[in-house]
Amino acid sequence: MEKFELHILGCGSALPTTRHFPTSQVVNIREKLFMIDCGEGAQLQLRKSHLKFSRLNNIFISHLHGDHCFGLLGLVSTFGLLGRTADLHIYSPKGLEELFSPLLGYFCNNLLYKIYFHEFVTNKPTVIYDDRSVSVTTIPLQHRIPCCGFLFAEKQPPAHIIRDMIDAYNVPVYELNRIKNGADYITPDGEIVPHSRLTRPSSPARKYAYCSDTRYVESVIEQIKGVDLLFHEATFAQAELPRAKETFHTTAQQAAQLAKAAEVKKLVIGHFSARYEEENILLNEASAVFENTVLAKELLCIEV
Structure with a gap:
Protein backbone atom coordinates (compact mmCIF):
# COMPACT_ATOMS: atom_id res chain seq x y z
CA MET A 1 0.00 0.00 0.00
CA GLU A 2 1.29 3.46 -0.94
CA LYS A 3 2.26 5.80 1.89
CA PHE A 4 -0.48 8.11 3.21
CA GLU A 5 0.33 9.55 6.63
CA LEU A 6 -0.79 12.44 8.80
CA HIS A 7 1.85 14.09 10.99
CA ILE A 8 0.64 16.40 13.76
CA LEU A 9 3.14 19.23 14.30
CA GLY A 10 0.94 21.30 16.59
CA CYS A 11 -2.59 20.96 17.97
CA GLY A 12 -3.06 23.92 20.32
CA SER A 13 -5.28 26.95 19.79
CA ALA A 14 -4.45 30.66 19.80
CA LEU A 15 -3.23 31.10 23.39
CA PRO A 16 0.28 29.63 23.80
CA THR A 17 0.89 26.90 26.36
CA THR A 18 3.86 24.77 27.38
CA ARG A 19 1.93 21.66 26.30
CA HIS A 20 1.13 22.39 22.67
CA PHE A 21 2.42 24.14 19.58
CA PRO A 22 -0.06 26.12 17.46
CA THR A 23 -1.85 24.35 14.64
CA SER A 24 0.17 22.72 11.88
CA GLN A 25 0.11 19.36 10.13
CA VAL A 26 1.91 17.58 7.32
CA VAL A 27 0.27 15.05 5.03
CA ASN A 28 2.69 12.60 3.41
CA ILE A 29 1.25 11.03 0.27
CA ARG A 30 3.67 8.80 -1.64
CA GLU A 31 6.60 10.83 -0.23
CA LYS A 32 5.14 14.17 -1.33
CA LEU A 33 4.66 16.46 1.68
CA PHE A 34 1.73 18.85 2.01
CA MET A 35 1.59 21.24 4.96
CA ILE A 36 -1.75 22.32 6.42
CA ASP A 37 -1.51 25.56 8.39
CA CYS A 38 1.78 26.87 9.71
CA GLY A 39 1.62 28.13 13.28
CA GLU A 40 4.69 29.33 15.16
CA GLY A 41 7.30 26.63 15.59
CA ALA A 42 6.11 24.56 12.64
CA GLN A 43 9.61 24.32 11.15
CA LEU A 44 11.04 23.10 14.48
CA GLN A 45 8.37 20.41 14.63
CA LEU A 46 9.06 19.52 11.02
CA ARG A 47 12.66 18.84 12.03
CA LYS A 48 11.60 16.73 14.99
CA SER A 49 9.33 14.68 12.73
CA HIS A 50 12.33 13.78 10.54
CA LEU A 51 10.45 14.94 7.46
CA LYS A 52 12.51 16.23 4.55
CA PHE A 53 12.14 19.99 3.94
CA SER A 54 12.92 19.45 0.25
CA ARG A 55 9.78 17.36 -0.26
CA LEU A 56 7.47 20.13 0.95
CA ASN A 57 6.32 22.17 -2.05
CA ASN A 58 2.72 23.03 -1.14
CA ILE A 59 1.29 24.76 1.93
CA PHE A 60 -2.44 25.14 2.59
CA ILE A 61 -3.57 27.89 4.99
CA SER A 62 -7.13 27.50 6.27
CA HIS A 63 -7.60 31.11 7.40
CA LEU A 64 -5.66 34.22 8.31
CA HIS A 65 -5.52 33.97 12.09
CA GLY A 66 -2.01 34.17 13.48
CA ASP A 67 -1.98 30.78 15.17
CA HIS A 68 -2.43 29.24 11.72
CA CYS A 69 0.09 31.28 9.70
CA PHE A 70 2.66 33.06 11.93
CA GLY A 71 5.19 30.29 11.24
CA LEU A 72 5.26 30.92 7.50
CA LEU A 73 7.90 33.66 7.46
CA GLY A 74 10.38 31.59 9.46
CA LEU A 75 9.81 28.52 7.30
CA VAL A 76 10.27 30.51 4.08
CA SER A 77 13.47 32.04 5.48
CA THR A 78 14.84 28.63 6.51
CA PHE A 79 14.16 27.26 3.04
CA GLY A 80 16.33 30.11 1.75
CA LEU A 81 19.14 29.31 4.19
CA LEU A 82 19.06 25.69 2.99
CA GLY A 83 19.62 26.83 -0.59
CA ARG A 84 16.20 25.83 -1.85
CA THR A 85 15.60 26.35 -5.58
CA ALA A 86 12.26 24.57 -6.09
CA ASP A 87 9.12 26.70 -6.31
CA LEU A 88 6.91 26.96 -3.22
CA HIS A 89 3.13 27.19 -3.60
CA ILE A 90 0.97 28.65 -0.83
CA TYR A 91 -2.83 28.34 -0.97
CA SER A 92 -5.05 30.53 1.22
CA PRO A 93 -8.12 32.72 1.38
CA LYS A 94 -7.70 36.21 -0.07
CA GLY A 95 -5.29 38.53 1.71
CA LEU A 96 -2.25 36.44 2.62
CA GLU A 97 -0.03 37.66 -0.21
CA GLU A 98 -0.86 41.28 0.57
CA LEU A 99 -0.03 40.75 4.26
CA PHE A 100 3.19 38.81 3.74
CA SER A 101 4.73 40.53 0.72
CA PRO A 102 6.26 43.45 2.71
CA LEU A 103 7.76 41.00 5.25
CA LEU A 104 9.11 38.74 2.53
CA GLY A 105 10.55 41.77 0.75
CA TYR A 106 12.41 42.84 3.89
CA PHE A 107 13.52 39.53 5.43
CA CYS A 108 13.64 37.20 2.42
CA ASN A 109 14.65 39.34 -0.54
CA ASN A 110 17.48 37.11 -1.76
CA LEU A 111 15.67 33.81 -2.13
CA LEU A 112 16.81 31.47 -4.88
CA TYR A 113 13.29 30.10 -5.29
CA LYS A 114 9.94 31.58 -6.22
CA ILE A 115 6.86 31.74 -4.02
CA TYR A 116 3.46 31.56 -5.67
CA PHE A 117 0.35 32.56 -3.75
CA HIS A 118 -2.94 30.98 -4.81
CA GLU A 119 -6.16 32.45 -3.42
CA PHE A 120 -9.33 30.40 -3.08
CA VAL A 121 -12.92 31.29 -2.36
CA THR A 122 -14.38 30.07 0.92
CA ASN A 123 -18.09 29.83 0.10
CA LYS A 124 -18.06 26.69 -2.06
CA PRO A 125 -15.98 23.51 -2.44
CA THR A 126 -13.20 24.10 -4.96
CA VAL A 127 -10.44 21.85 -6.27
CA ILE A 128 -7.27 23.86 -5.60
CA TYR A 129 -4.61 21.19 -6.24
CA ASP A 130 -4.46 18.13 -8.45
CA ASP A 131 -1.71 15.77 -9.53
CA ARG A 132 -1.32 12.06 -10.36
CA SER A 133 -1.43 11.08 -6.68
CA VAL A 134 -3.99 13.31 -4.99
CA SER A 135 -6.52 16.09 -5.36
CA VAL A 136 -7.18 18.72 -2.70
CA THR A 137 -10.63 20.31 -2.39
CA THR A 138 -11.64 23.08 -0.02
CA ILE A 139 -14.30 22.44 2.65
CA PRO A 140 -16.26 25.64 3.42
CA LEU A 141 -16.33 26.26 7.18
CA GLN A 142 -17.89 28.95 9.38
CA HIS A 143 -15.48 30.93 11.51
CA ARG A 144 -15.12 34.57 12.48
CA ILE A 145 -13.25 35.24 9.23
CA PRO A 146 -13.26 33.44 5.87
CA CYS A 147 -12.07 29.87 6.49
CA CYS A 148 -11.87 26.52 4.73
CA GLY A 149 -10.84 23.01 5.60
CA PHE A 150 -9.28 20.64 3.09
CA LEU A 151 -10.19 17.24 1.66
CA PHE A 152 -7.24 15.16 0.45
CA ALA A 153 -8.48 12.48 -1.95
CA GLU A 154 -5.95 9.91 -3.07
CA LYS A 155 -6.05 8.85 -6.72
CA GLN A 156 -6.70 5.16 -7.26
CA PRO A 157 -3.30 3.46 -7.58
CA PRO A 158 -2.74 1.29 -10.68
CA ALA A 159 -3.46 -2.43 -10.46
CA PRO A 201 -6.71 -4.79 -7.81
CA SER A 202 -4.78 -2.17 -5.88
CA SER A 203 -5.88 -1.01 -2.45
CA PRO A 204 -8.91 1.33 -2.37
CA ALA A 205 -8.15 5.04 -2.64
CA ARG A 206 -8.19 6.86 0.71
CA LYS A 207 -9.39 10.25 1.93
CA TYR A 208 -8.37 12.62 4.71
CA ALA A 209 -10.49 15.62 5.78
CA TYR A 210 -9.24 18.56 7.86
CA CYS A 211 -11.77 20.86 9.56
CA SER A 212 -10.39 23.67 11.74
CA ASP A 213 -11.50 26.33 12.83
CA THR A 214 -15.28 26.32 12.66
CA ARG A 215 -18.50 26.34 14.55
CA TYR A 216 -20.69 23.24 14.34
CA VAL A 217 -21.96 23.07 10.76
CA GLU A 218 -23.81 20.05 9.40
CA SER A 219 -23.23 21.23 5.84
CA VAL A 220 -19.79 19.55 5.88
CA ILE A 221 -21.27 16.09 6.46
CA GLU A 222 -21.97 15.25 2.83
CA GLN A 223 -18.53 16.35 1.67
CA ILE A 224 -16.64 14.32 4.29
CA LYS A 225 -18.91 11.26 4.05
CA GLY A 226 -17.02 8.05 4.65
CA VAL A 227 -13.51 9.51 4.79
CA ASP A 228 -10.83 7.26 6.25
CA LEU A 229 -9.63 9.93 8.68
CA LEU A 230 -11.21 13.17 9.87
CA PHE A 231 -9.42 15.83 11.87
CA HIS A 232 -11.94 18.13 13.49
CA GLU A 233 -11.31 20.90 15.94
CA ALA A 234 -12.60 20.29 19.46
CA THR A 235 -11.59 23.50 21.17
CA PHE A 236 -14.04 23.19 24.06
CA ALA A 237 -15.93 20.67 26.16
CA GLN A 238 -19.72 20.69 25.98
CA ALA A 239 -19.91 22.63 29.28
CA GLU A 240 -18.39 25.57 27.37
CA LEU A 241 -20.94 25.45 24.53
CA PRO A 242 -21.91 29.14 24.92
CA ARG A 243 -18.24 30.11 24.59
CA ALA A 244 -17.87 27.82 21.57
CA LYS A 245 -20.80 29.50 19.86
CA GLU A 246 -19.48 32.96 20.71
CA THR A 247 -16.04 32.26 19.23
CA PHE A 248 -17.25 30.12 16.30
CA HIS A 249 -15.62 26.96 17.57
CA THR A 250 -16.76 23.38 18.13
CA THR A 251 -17.05 21.18 21.20
CA ALA A 252 -15.66 17.67 21.37
CA GLN A 253 -19.16 16.25 21.50
CA GLN A 254 -20.18 18.17 18.39
CA ALA A 255 -17.06 16.99 16.50
CA ALA A 256 -17.98 13.40 17.36
CA GLN A 257 -21.58 13.94 16.24
CA LEU A 258 -20.33 15.12 12.85
CA ALA A 259 -17.98 12.13 12.57
CA LYS A 260 -20.82 9.75 13.39
CA ALA A 261 -23.26 11.38 10.97
CA ALA A 262 -20.63 11.33 8.20
CA GLU A 263 -19.78 7.69 8.91
CA VAL A 264 -16.05 8.39 8.91
CA LYS A 265 -13.70 5.59 9.86
CA LYS A 266 -11.59 7.45 12.41
CA LEU A 267 -11.70 10.85 14.16
CA VAL A 268 -8.78 12.79 15.57
CA ILE A 269 -9.62 15.90 17.62
CA GLY A 270 -7.38 18.88 18.29
CA HIS A 271 -7.05 22.69 18.47
CA PHE A 272 -7.40 22.45 22.24
CA SER A 273 -8.21 25.48 24.37
CA ALA A 274 -5.44 26.47 26.79
CA ARG A 275 -7.92 26.16 29.67
CA TYR A 276 -7.62 22.37 29.70
CA GLU A 277 -4.67 21.02 31.66
CA GLU A 278 -5.84 17.52 30.76
CA GLU A 279 -7.50 16.85 27.38
CA ASN A 280 -8.97 13.48 28.40
CA ILE A 281 -12.16 15.32 29.28
CA LEU A 282 -12.47 16.11 25.56
CA LEU A 283 -11.53 12.58 24.50
CA ASN A 284 -14.06 11.00 26.87
CA GLU A 285 -16.78 13.35 25.67
CA ALA A 286 -16.12 12.58 22.01
CA SER A 287 -15.61 8.84 22.49
CA ALA A 288 -19.00 8.54 24.17
CA VAL A 289 -20.55 9.55 20.83
CA PHE A 290 -17.98 8.20 18.34
CA GLU A 291 -15.85 5.41 19.74
CA ASN A 292 -12.98 5.50 17.26
CA THR A 293 -11.67 8.87 18.41
CA VAL A 294 -8.08 9.79 19.31
CA LEU A 295 -6.48 12.93 20.71
CA ALA A 296 -4.08 14.85 18.55
CA LYS A 297 -0.65 15.36 20.08
CA GLU A 298 2.61 16.76 18.89
CA LEU A 299 4.65 14.44 16.63
CA LEU A 300 1.81 11.91 16.42
CA CYS A 301 1.85 10.06 13.09
CA ILE A 302 -1.36 8.43 11.91
CA GLU A 303 -1.48 6.12 8.89
CA VAL A 304 -4.53 6.83 6.78
Missing part, protein backbone atom coordinates in the same frame (compact mmCIF):
# COMPACT_ATOMS: atom_id res chain seq x y z
CA HIS A 160 -0.68 -4.77 -9.31
CA ILE A 161 0.98 -6.96 -11.90
CA ILE A 162 0.83 -10.74 -11.29
CA ARG A 163 4.38 -11.64 -12.18
CA ASP A 164 3.72 -15.35 -12.83
CA MET A 165 1.02 -14.49 -15.38
CA ILE A 166 3.20 -11.90 -17.07
CA ASP A 167 5.95 -14.51 -17.43
CA ALA A 168 3.52 -17.18 -18.60
CA TYR A 169 2.35 -14.99 -21.50
CA ASN A 170 5.82 -13.52 -22.18
CA VAL A 171 4.43 -9.99 -21.87
CA PRO A 172 7.04 -7.41 -22.98
CA VAL A 173 8.16 -4.88 -20.37
CA TYR A 174 6.90 -1.95 -22.46
CA GLU A 175 3.32 -3.28 -22.14
CA LEU A 176 3.29 -3.32 -18.33
CA ASN A 177 2.20 0.27 -17.70
CA ARG A 178 -0.70 -0.09 -20.10
CA ILE A 179 -1.81 -3.30 -18.43
CA LYS A 180 -1.52 -1.83 -14.92
CA ASN A 181 -3.78 1.00 -16.05
CA GLY A 182 -6.50 -1.29 -17.40
CA ALA A 183 -5.51 -2.44 -20.87
CA ASP A 184 -5.79 -6.04 -22.03
CA TYR A 185 -2.81 -7.74 -23.64
CA ILE A 186 -2.90 -9.09 -27.22
CA THR A 187 -0.39 -11.86 -27.86
CA PRO A 188 1.56 -12.10 -31.16
CA ASP A 189 -0.95 -14.84 -32.14
CA GLY A 190 -3.90 -12.47 -31.62
CA GLU A 191 -5.15 -13.95 -28.33
CA ILE A 192 -6.69 -11.34 -26.02
CA VAL A 193 -5.56 -11.80 -22.42
CA PRO A 194 -7.88 -9.85 -20.11
CA HIS A 195 -6.41 -7.24 -17.81
CA SER A 196 -8.09 -9.01 -14.88
CA ARG A 197 -6.09 -12.18 -15.54
CA LEU A 198 -2.77 -10.34 -15.46
CA THR A 199 -3.33 -8.10 -12.46
CA ARG A 200 -4.89 -7.91 -9.02
Whole structure:
Protein backbone atom coordinates (compact mmCIF):
# COMPACT_ATOMS: atom_id res chain seq x y z
CA MET A 1 0.00 0.00 0.00
CA GLU A 2 1.29 3.46 -0.94
CA LYS A 3 2.26 5.80 1.89
CA PHE A 4 -0.48 8.11 3.21
CA GLU A 5 0.33 9.55 6.63
CA LEU A 6 -0.79 12.44 8.80
CA HIS A 7 1.85 14.09 10.99
CA ILE A 8 0.64 16.40 13.76
CA LEU A 9 3.14 19.23 14.30
CA GLY A 10 0.94 21.30 16.59
CA CYS A 11 -2.59 20.96 17.97
CA GLY A 12 -3.06 23.92 20.32
CA SER A 13 -5.28 26.95 19.79
CA ALA A 14 -4.45 30.66 19.80
CA LEU A 15 -3.23 31.10 23.39
CA PRO A 16 0.28 29.63 23.80
CA THR A 17 0.89 26.90 26.36
CA THR A 18 3.86 24.77 27.38
CA ARG A 19 1.93 21.66 26.30
CA HIS A 20 1.13 22.39 22.67
CA PHE A 21 2.42 24.14 19.58
CA PRO A 22 -0.06 26.12 17.46
CA THR A 23 -1.85 24.35 14.64
CA SER A 24 0.17 22.72 11.88
CA GLN A 25 0.11 19.36 10.13
CA VAL A 26 1.91 17.58 7.32
CA VAL A 27 0.27 15.05 5.03
CA ASN A 28 2.69 12.60 3.41
CA ILE A 29 1.25 11.03 0.27
CA ARG A 30 3.67 8.80 -1.64
CA GLU A 31 6.60 10.83 -0.23
CA LYS A 32 5.14 14.17 -1.33
CA LEU A 33 4.66 16.46 1.68
CA PHE A 34 1.73 18.85 2.01
CA MET A 35 1.59 21.24 4.96
CA ILE A 36 -1.75 22.32 6.42
CA ASP A 37 -1.51 25.56 8.39
CA CYS A 38 1.78 26.87 9.71
CA GLY A 39 1.62 28.13 13.28
CA GLU A 40 4.69 29.33 15.16
CA GLY A 41 7.30 26.63 15.59
CA ALA A 42 6.11 24.56 12.64
CA GLN A 43 9.61 24.32 11.15
CA LEU A 44 11.04 23.10 14.48
CA GLN A 45 8.37 20.41 14.63
CA LEU A 46 9.06 19.52 11.02
CA ARG A 47 12.66 18.84 12.03
CA LYS A 48 11.60 16.73 14.99
CA SER A 49 9.33 14.68 12.73
CA HIS A 50 12.33 13.78 10.54
CA LEU A 51 10.45 14.94 7.46
CA LYS A 52 12.51 16.23 4.55
CA PHE A 53 12.14 19.99 3.94
CA SER A 54 12.92 19.45 0.25
CA ARG A 55 9.78 17.36 -0.26
CA LEU A 56 7.47 20.13 0.95
CA ASN A 57 6.32 22.17 -2.05
CA ASN A 58 2.72 23.03 -1.14
CA ILE A 59 1.29 24.76 1.93
CA PHE A 60 -2.44 25.14 2.59
CA ILE A 61 -3.57 27.89 4.99
CA SER A 62 -7.13 27.50 6.27
CA HIS A 63 -7.60 31.11 7.40
CA LEU A 64 -5.66 34.22 8.31
CA HIS A 65 -5.52 33.97 12.09
CA GLY A 66 -2.01 34.17 13.48
CA ASP A 67 -1.98 30.78 15.17
CA HIS A 68 -2.43 29.24 11.72
CA CYS A 69 0.09 31.28 9.70
CA PHE A 70 2.66 33.06 11.93
CA GLY A 71 5.19 30.29 11.24
CA LEU A 72 5.26 30.92 7.50
CA LEU A 73 7.90 33.66 7.46
CA GLY A 74 10.38 31.59 9.46
CA LEU A 75 9.81 28.52 7.30
CA VAL A 76 10.27 30.51 4.08
CA SER A 77 13.47 32.04 5.48
CA THR A 78 14.84 28.63 6.51
CA PHE A 79 14.16 27.26 3.04
CA GLY A 80 16.33 30.11 1.75
CA LEU A 81 19.14 29.31 4.19
CA LEU A 82 19.06 25.69 2.99
CA GLY A 83 19.62 26.83 -0.59
CA ARG A 84 16.20 25.83 -1.85
CA THR A 85 15.60 26.35 -5.58
CA ALA A 86 12.26 24.57 -6.09
CA ASP A 87 9.12 26.70 -6.31
CA LEU A 88 6.91 26.96 -3.22
CA HIS A 89 3.13 27.19 -3.60
CA ILE A 90 0.97 28.65 -0.83
CA TYR A 91 -2.83 28.34 -0.97
CA SER A 92 -5.05 30.53 1.22
CA PRO A 93 -8.12 32.72 1.38
CA LYS A 94 -7.70 36.21 -0.07
CA GLY A 95 -5.29 38.53 1.71
CA LEU A 96 -2.25 36.44 2.62
CA GLU A 97 -0.03 37.66 -0.21
CA GLU A 98 -0.86 41.28 0.57
CA LEU A 99 -0.03 40.75 4.26
CA PHE A 100 3.19 38.81 3.74
CA SER A 101 4.73 40.53 0.72
CA PRO A 102 6.26 43.45 2.71
CA LEU A 103 7.76 41.00 5.25
CA LEU A 104 9.11 38.74 2.53
CA GLY A 105 10.55 41.77 0.75
CA TYR A 106 12.41 42.84 3.89
CA PHE A 107 13.52 39.53 5.43
CA CYS A 108 13.64 37.20 2.42
CA ASN A 109 14.65 39.34 -0.54
CA ASN A 110 17.48 37.11 -1.76
CA LEU A 111 15.67 33.81 -2.13
CA LEU A 112 16.81 31.47 -4.88
CA TYR A 113 13.29 30.10 -5.29
CA LYS A 114 9.94 31.58 -6.22
CA ILE A 115 6.86 31.74 -4.02
CA TYR A 116 3.46 31.56 -5.67
CA PHE A 117 0.35 32.56 -3.75
CA HIS A 118 -2.94 30.98 -4.81
CA GLU A 119 -6.16 32.45 -3.42
CA PHE A 120 -9.33 30.40 -3.08
CA VAL A 121 -12.92 31.29 -2.36
CA THR A 122 -14.38 30.07 0.92
CA ASN A 123 -18.09 29.83 0.10
CA LYS A 124 -18.06 26.69 -2.06
CA PRO A 125 -15.98 23.51 -2.44
CA THR A 126 -13.20 24.10 -4.96
CA VAL A 127 -10.44 21.85 -6.27
CA ILE A 128 -7.27 23.86 -5.60
CA TYR A 129 -4.61 21.19 -6.24
CA ASP A 130 -4.46 18.13 -8.45
CA ASP A 131 -1.71 15.77 -9.53
CA ARG A 132 -1.32 12.06 -10.36
CA SER A 133 -1.43 11.08 -6.68
CA VAL A 134 -3.99 13.31 -4.99
CA SER A 135 -6.52 16.09 -5.36
CA VAL A 136 -7.18 18.72 -2.70
CA THR A 137 -10.63 20.31 -2.39
CA THR A 138 -11.64 23.08 -0.02
CA ILE A 139 -14.30 22.44 2.65
CA PRO A 140 -16.26 25.64 3.42
CA LEU A 141 -16.33 26.26 7.18
CA GLN A 142 -17.89 28.95 9.38
CA HIS A 143 -15.48 30.93 11.51
CA ARG A 144 -15.12 34.57 12.48
CA ILE A 145 -13.25 35.24 9.23
CA PRO A 146 -13.26 33.44 5.87
CA CYS A 147 -12.07 29.87 6.49
CA CYS A 148 -11.87 26.52 4.73
CA GLY A 149 -10.84 23.01 5.60
CA PHE A 150 -9.28 20.64 3.09
CA LEU A 151 -10.19 17.24 1.66
CA PHE A 152 -7.24 15.16 0.45
CA ALA A 153 -8.48 12.48 -1.95
CA GLU A 154 -5.95 9.91 -3.07
CA LYS A 155 -6.05 8.85 -6.72
CA GLN A 156 -6.70 5.16 -7.26
CA PRO A 157 -3.30 3.46 -7.58
CA PRO A 158 -2.74 1.29 -10.68
CA ALA A 159 -3.46 -2.43 -10.46
CA HIS A 160 -0.68 -4.77 -9.31
CA ILE A 161 0.98 -6.96 -11.90
CA ILE A 162 0.83 -10.74 -11.29
CA ARG A 163 4.38 -11.64 -12.18
CA ASP A 164 3.72 -15.35 -12.83
CA MET A 165 1.02 -14.49 -15.38
CA ILE A 166 3.20 -11.90 -17.07
CA ASP A 167 5.95 -14.51 -17.43
CA ALA A 168 3.52 -17.18 -18.60
CA TYR A 169 2.35 -14.99 -21.50
CA ASN A 170 5.82 -13.52 -22.18
CA VAL A 171 4.43 -9.99 -21.87
CA PRO A 172 7.04 -7.41 -22.98
CA VAL A 173 8.16 -4.88 -20.37
CA TYR A 174 6.90 -1.95 -22.46
CA GLU A 175 3.32 -3.28 -22.14
CA LEU A 176 3.29 -3.32 -18.33
CA ASN A 177 2.20 0.27 -17.70
CA ARG A 178 -0.70 -0.09 -20.10
CA ILE A 179 -1.81 -3.30 -18.43
CA LYS A 180 -1.52 -1.83 -14.92
CA ASN A 181 -3.78 1.00 -16.05
CA GLY A 182 -6.50 -1.29 -17.40
CA ALA A 183 -5.51 -2.44 -20.87
CA ASP A 184 -5.79 -6.04 -22.03
CA TYR A 185 -2.81 -7.74 -23.64
CA ILE A 186 -2.90 -9.09 -27.22
CA THR A 187 -0.39 -11.86 -27.86
CA PRO A 188 1.56 -12.10 -31.16
CA ASP A 189 -0.95 -14.84 -32.14
CA GLY A 190 -3.90 -12.47 -31.62
CA GLU A 191 -5.15 -13.95 -28.33
CA ILE A 192 -6.69 -11.34 -26.02
CA VAL A 193 -5.56 -11.80 -22.42
CA PRO A 194 -7.88 -9.85 -20.11
CA HIS A 195 -6.41 -7.24 -17.81
CA SER A 196 -8.09 -9.01 -14.88
CA ARG A 197 -6.09 -12.18 -15.54
CA LEU A 198 -2.77 -10.34 -15.46
CA THR A 199 -3.33 -8.10 -12.46
CA ARG A 200 -4.89 -7.91 -9.02
CA PRO A 201 -6.71 -4.79 -7.81
CA SER A 202 -4.78 -2.17 -5.88
CA SER A 203 -5.88 -1.01 -2.45
CA PRO A 204 -8.91 1.33 -2.37
CA ALA A 205 -8.15 5.04 -2.64
CA ARG A 206 -8.19 6.86 0.71
CA LYS A 207 -9.39 10.25 1.93
CA TYR A 208 -8.37 12.62 4.71
CA ALA A 209 -10.49 15.62 5.78
CA TYR A 210 -9.24 18.56 7.86
CA CYS A 211 -11.77 20.86 9.56
CA SER A 212 -10.39 23.67 11.74
CA ASP A 213 -11.50 26.33 12.83
CA THR A 214 -15.28 26.32 12.66
CA ARG A 215 -18.50 26.34 14.55
CA TYR A 216 -20.69 23.24 14.34
CA VAL A 217 -21.96 23.07 10.76
CA GLU A 218 -23.81 20.05 9.40
CA SER A 219 -23.23 21.23 5.84
CA VAL A 220 -19.79 19.55 5.88
CA ILE A 221 -21.27 16.09 6.46
CA GLU A 222 -21.97 15.25 2.83
CA GLN A 223 -18.53 16.35 1.67
CA ILE A 224 -16.64 14.32 4.29
CA LYS A 225 -18.91 11.26 4.05
CA GLY A 226 -17.02 8.05 4.65
CA VAL A 227 -13.51 9.51 4.79
CA ASP A 228 -10.83 7.26 6.25
CA LEU A 229 -9.63 9.93 8.68
CA LEU A 230 -11.21 13.17 9.87
CA PHE A 231 -9.42 15.83 11.87
CA HIS A 232 -11.94 18.13 13.49
CA GLU A 233 -11.31 20.90 15.94
CA ALA A 234 -12.60 20.29 19.46
CA THR A 235 -11.59 23.50 21.17
CA PHE A 236 -14.04 23.19 24.06
CA ALA A 237 -15.93 20.67 26.16
CA GLN A 238 -19.72 20.69 25.98
CA ALA A 239 -19.91 22.63 29.28
CA GLU A 240 -18.39 25.57 27.37
CA LEU A 241 -20.94 25.45 24.53
CA PRO A 242 -21.91 29.14 24.92
CA ARG A 243 -18.24 30.11 24.59
CA ALA A 244 -17.87 27.82 21.57
CA LYS A 245 -20.80 29.50 19.86
CA GLU A 246 -19.48 32.96 20.71
CA THR A 247 -16.04 32.26 19.23
CA PHE A 248 -17.25 30.12 16.30
CA HIS A 249 -15.62 26.96 17.57
CA THR A 250 -16.76 23.38 18.13
CA THR A 251 -17.05 21.18 21.20
CA ALA A 252 -15.66 17.67 21.37
CA GLN A 253 -19.16 16.25 21.50
CA GLN A 254 -20.18 18.17 18.39
CA ALA A 255 -17.06 16.99 16.50
CA ALA A 256 -17.98 13.40 17.36
CA GLN A 257 -21.58 13.94 16.24
CA LEU A 258 -20.33 15.12 12.85
CA ALA A 259 -17.98 12.13 12.57
CA LYS A 260 -20.82 9.75 13.39
CA ALA A 261 -23.26 11.38 10.97
CA ALA A 262 -20.63 11.33 8.20
CA GLU A 263 -19.78 7.69 8.91
CA VAL A 264 -16.05 8.39 8.91
CA LYS A 265 -13.70 5.59 9.86
CA LYS A 266 -11.59 7.45 12.41
CA LEU A 267 -11.70 10.85 14.16
CA VAL A 268 -8.78 12.79 15.57
CA ILE A 269 -9.62 15.90 17.62
CA GLY A 270 -7.38 18.88 18.29
CA HIS A 271 -7.05 22.69 18.47
CA PHE A 272 -7.40 22.45 22.24
CA SER A 273 -8.21 25.48 24.37
CA ALA A 274 -5.44 26.47 26.79
CA ARG A 275 -7.92 26.16 29.67
CA TYR A 276 -7.62 22.37 29.70
CA GLU A 277 -4.67 21.02 31.66
CA GLU A 278 -5.84 17.52 30.76
CA GLU A 279 -7.50 16.85 27.38
CA ASN A 280 -8.97 13.48 28.40
CA ILE A 281 -12.16 15.32 29.28
CA LEU A 282 -12.47 16.11 25.56
CA LEU A 283 -11.53 12.58 24.50
CA ASN A 284 -14.06 11.00 26.87
CA GLU A 285 -16.78 13.35 25.67
CA ALA A 286 -16.12 12.58 22.01
CA SER A 287 -15.61 8.84 22.49
CA ALA A 288 -19.00 8.54 24.17
CA VAL A 289 -20.55 9.55 20.83
CA PHE A 290 -17.98 8.20 18.34
CA GLU A 291 -15.85 5.41 19.74
CA ASN A 292 -12.98 5.50 17.26
CA THR A 293 -11.67 8.87 18.41
CA VAL A 294 -8.08 9.79 19.31
CA LEU A 295 -6.48 12.93 20.71
CA ALA A 296 -4.08 14.85 18.55
CA LYS A 297 -0.65 15.36 20.08
CA GLU A 298 2.61 16.76 18.89
CA LEU A 299 4.65 14.44 16.63
CA LEU A 300 1.81 11.91 16.42
CA CYS A 301 1.85 10.06 13.09
CA ILE A 302 -1.36 8.43 11.91
CA GLU A 303 -1.48 6.12 8.89
CA VAL A 304 -4.53 6.83 6.78
